[in-house]
Amino acid sequence: MTVPIVRTVAELRATVAAWRRERLRIAVVPTMGALHEGHLSLVRAALEKADRVIVTLFVNPKQFNSAADLAAYPRTEKEDAAKLALIGAHMLYAPDGAEMYAAGFSTTVSVIDVSEGLCGAYRPGHFDGVATIVAKLFLQTGADLAFFGEKDFQQLHVVRRLARDLDIPIGIVACPTVREEDGLAMSSRNVRLSPLERKAAPRLSAILFDVSERLSQGAPVGDTLLAARQAILDAGYASVEYLELRANDDLSPLQSADRPARLLVAAWLGDIRLIDNVCVRPEPDAETVASVAA
Numbered sequence: 001m002t003v004p005i006v007r008t009v010a011e012l013r014a015t016v017a018a019w020r021r022e023r024l025r026i027a028v029v030p031t032m033g034a035l036h037e038g039h040l041s042l043v044r045a046a047l048e049k050a051d052r053v054i055v056t057l058f059v060n061p062k063q064f065n066s067a068a069d070l071a072a073y074p075r076t077e078k079e080d081a082a083k084l085a086l087i088g089a090h091m092l093y094a095p096d097g098a099e100m101y102a103a104g105f106s107t108t109v110s111v112i113d114v115s116e117g118l119c120g121a122y123r124p125g126h127f128d129g130v131a132t133i134v135a136k137l138f139l140q141t142g143a144d145l146a147f148f149g150e151k152d153f154q155q156l157h158v159v160r161r162l163a164r165d166l167d168i169p170i171g172i173v174a175c176p177t178v179r180e181e182d183g184l185a186m187s188s189r190n191v192r193l194s195p196l197e198r199k200a201a202p203r204l205s206a207i208l209f210d211v212s213e214r215l216s217q218g219a220p221v222g223d224t225l226l227a228a229r230q231a232i233l234d235a236g237y238a239s240v241e242y243l244e245l246r247a248n249d250d251l252s253p254l255q256s257a258d259r260p261a262r263l264l265v266a267a268w269l270g271d272i273r274l275i276d277n278v279c280v281r282p283e284p285d286a287e288t289v290a291s292v293a294a
């Protein structure tokens, strides 16, 4: 089994046009490759909701803040294609840099507000790079639906705002974070952790879950987050960039967990930057709302 690999916008458009003539529903799953179960969960979710699923693979230089991080980013296209073929994706769209950014490329898509603070504060220009490439991928594929992981929670908000503000007719679907058995959020960068760092890594999610529980029971936000920062450092992390409570729906800063919220963190383990987030006071699901109303 193989998955067709498409390298050019022209070939992508020709295939999409043929699918459109058959009135097929098309989904896109943007990635930077080095696919793991987190990515595959997005592809499976897309396969459930659409007739054709395009997975994109482009290590986007415009969203990296450091040349070393870009150079070290894992590139495993052959293995990625094999994984996608196995689960039945319909296309791997893997353009090269010149196809995406032709000579003289001069446009930046910049989403304000939701891109400020959190990762936006520590990775200047990052979300401009993300918004620019995601806008291109949406317009190139013309997909009906796009699937993103909650692991990159701020990115999810940026992409939703981008589609809304630019009237791009695409539904953004959020998928839950997939974790290793020990709780570590799956990430392509995890392979760069040393064995010792990999052992320490899951303390981050354990602390997040613990703090989330305490905040939803009314623990004071300031003191609880201060103690949690120290606990992350005690677990072997070199530094904590941010550990913040934000509103689930618009990412505004919160001083108390009196509405559905997210606890978001970025921390360095050795020279690897890890991010994670968990919900605090999850939104009641439709069934709970119905039973309370009854």
Ligand SMILES: Nc1ncnc2c1ncn2[C@@H]1O[C@H](COP(=O)(O)OP(=O)(O)OP(=O)(O)O)[C@@H](O)[C@H]1O
Binding pocket: 030, 031, 032, 033, 037, 038, 039, 041, 042, 147, 148, 149, 150, 151, 152, 175, 176, 177, 178, 179, 185, 186, 187, 188, 189, 190
């Ligand atoms: N553990 C995960 N669970 C669910 N979705 C994920 C997970 N990891 C990544 N994704 C999603 O996959 C898509 C592509 O992400 P990306 O290729 O950057 O992978 P990554 O593992 O997040 O890599 P890295 O964070 O090291 O750049 C994004 O929508 C991202 O949110």
Ligand SMILES: CC(C)(CO)[C@@H](O)C(=O)[O-]
Binding pocket: 030, 031, 032, 058, 060, 063, 130, 133, 134, 152, 155
């Ligand atoms: C959305 C994305 C593929 C854009 O390059 C990237 O930011 C990612 O992998 O999350």
Ligand code: BAL
Binding pocket: 032, 063, 064, 152, 155
């Ligand atoms: N998952 C977000 C991609 C990045 O770290 O650049």
